[in-house]
Amino acid sequence: MSYLYRHSFENAEQSGEIEAYRESQKENIRCKNAIEKAIADNFDGYYLSDTAVRTALADFGYDRTMWVLAVSILNKNDDGRFSHENKEWARSVIPPYISQKEMREYCVDSHPAVLNGFIDEVRKEYSKLGLVGEKQCVHSDKPQDYERKLLILKPEILNEQFKSPINQYFYATGGFGCDPEKSGRKVFGQFLADGEKAHFYREDFCGVADYDQIPKWAVERLAQIEAPQMKIRIFQIDHDKDSNKLAFMNYDYAQAHGGVDSSIYRQIYGGTVNCKSLESVFALCNSDKTPPGYYGESMSVSNVIEVCEGKNKGFYFCNSVGFKPIDFDITRTDHNDMMKILVVENGKTPYKAEIRHDIHAMQSVVEGCIEPIYFEPKQDALVWCNDEFLLNNSEPNRMVGDCLVHGTFYVSGNCKNEYGEWDSCSLTDEQIEKYSEIFETPVIVFEQAEELTEDFEETEEPEITMS
Incomplete structure (x- = not known):
């Protein structure tokens, strides 16, 4: 549908938009003629068929149809056959700087009583859209x-x-x-x-x-x-490598026994969390709702958190009280088994996460047993969801191909391992960017307005007559 120009000829001249103004005027005239024909074809002398309204709206849309109808009222503002409500509505649609001369070109000339009924029906249809203001x-x-x-x-x-x-x-x-x-x-x-x-x-x-x-x-x-966001990684001591028994011990104890040794740590999680401080990360990782893919012990003394972005970027040792900034060499940690995935939670923007390539970590993302959805023709990526998402009352999340997935899911790479078997693997940066865009839009469940506006409550349809 063509552009509706809502300004005056004078404004069009000043803005260099004469062509847009003239094209819109031509379309307004076409709309006016179409409305007159729709009314003539669908009014039998007593009753106006709703086909007339549907025809006009299908051809010209709500905006132009209502613009032309509002202009038609304002050009005959003294005519008592237009209702007070419709006159008030017309004044709200057409700005006062549009001159009578400009409007006269596309004023509908159908009988005012019938046209008033036509306008009522158009406004009823428009109100059903439930638009807010x-x-x-x-x-x-x-x-x-x-x-x-x-x-x-x-x-x-x-x-x-x-x-x-x-x-x-x-x-x-x-x-x-x-x-x-x-x-x-x-x-x-x-x-x-x-x-x-x-x-x-x-x-x-x-x-x-x-x-x-x-x-x-x-x-x-x-x-x-509006929730705060932190990109983090979490490291915990591997007890099999902890010869000095540093797990769960504070910073002073670690310093007295050789210092914080990166080589005995392993990464257990990486991702974006809705936290604004290290203390809130600590609370989150000790709650019933740990980050999707978090697989390790509850956060405790001796854990290390990396803040990956922002002014507080760096590594922090979880001390008996608070957190201690430390030097920490991530290359010496056990992080080779981490898998880069894309987590898609209800209502959230998809985000990259790093989880251990472990069935328990994978299941923790979807909070249950996982099931693959094959959605890529090349099968180089899979969506993993909870296999009972239709039974556990999860909210609708995203469309994956033809499937509406409920609850949190994640996307992983898919490749053949050293044994020639298909297995999950990390997504590439290009895949993360691609699937972030594909799954950007969440499914929104909303209720359309059940009733029309107060001006148009359901009543018995009156007959439209020529008197």
């Missing part, structure tokens, strides 16, 4: 800062194929448009539903979402986006 926003007397806020895109900003409430939620991360006191207009961020990065203009938003009114899926996605 200013009523779902926080109301403030002052312009709001948008940075790190969940915003609601105006419905008219969405293309016809994306007119759904799930596509209206946008998490702003920056841009001059976030600050109401700056002259810049761009707002950068990501769609809440699928994490796709984009930018819009400040005026494209209804405002900041009222968090008390957002749906459950949005609450969960927002929590994940």
